[in-house]
Amino acid sequence: GQSLEQPSEVTAVEGAIVQINCTYQTSGFYGLSWYQQHDGGAPTFLSYNALDGLEETGRFSSFLSRSDSYGYLLLQELQMKDSASYFCAVRRGDKIIFGKGTRLHILP
């Protein structure tokens, strides 16, 4: 089977930095993805890590440690529009298995 663990909620202040952690247990691991989903919308792809290390895309960065079965999403210079749910997801072959999601609340 597989499981992904991430915090259910995180609160941060506008302009700050926040890190959302994800640990996973799965067989046949290909890589770790992160998705953003606003209320009522579909998930949008943020990043994908297949190898260990940090991937940076603008204000968002994602990290993976395959040996620790751990990854995180780092959001910098938080903006109010970043208030959303963030899902880590593992790729197993052709399938994407989503974590339960972290609700990010941003305070002005």
Added chain:
Amino acid sequence: GAVVSQHPSRVICKSGTSVKIECRSLDFQATTMFWYRQFPKQSLMLMATSNEGSKATYEQGVEKDKFLINHASLTLSTLTVTSAHPEDSSFYICSAREDFGAEQYFGPGTRLTVT
């Protein structure tokens, strides 16, 4: 980037009726499409994988006779919820990809409400 559409975006139906949801890849040929279901404030749960021209593969616990999936062309997959019940009310999202291991692109979702 690649675009996936879904139709309808919202549907309300009465208990016992069937509802069809379409998923289309607009600018690429999707050899495989995926169907997810998401209940409020919960994660996306993969329901089934459909490959063009063949039968869908359902995840454990998903009733294949209730959720009929057809992938008749490289740009269209349909999900039919048969004999819908209020507990089938959910957000149904499809995704599509061109080749094995390629990025999946998600549709905007369909909000189904069964009364």
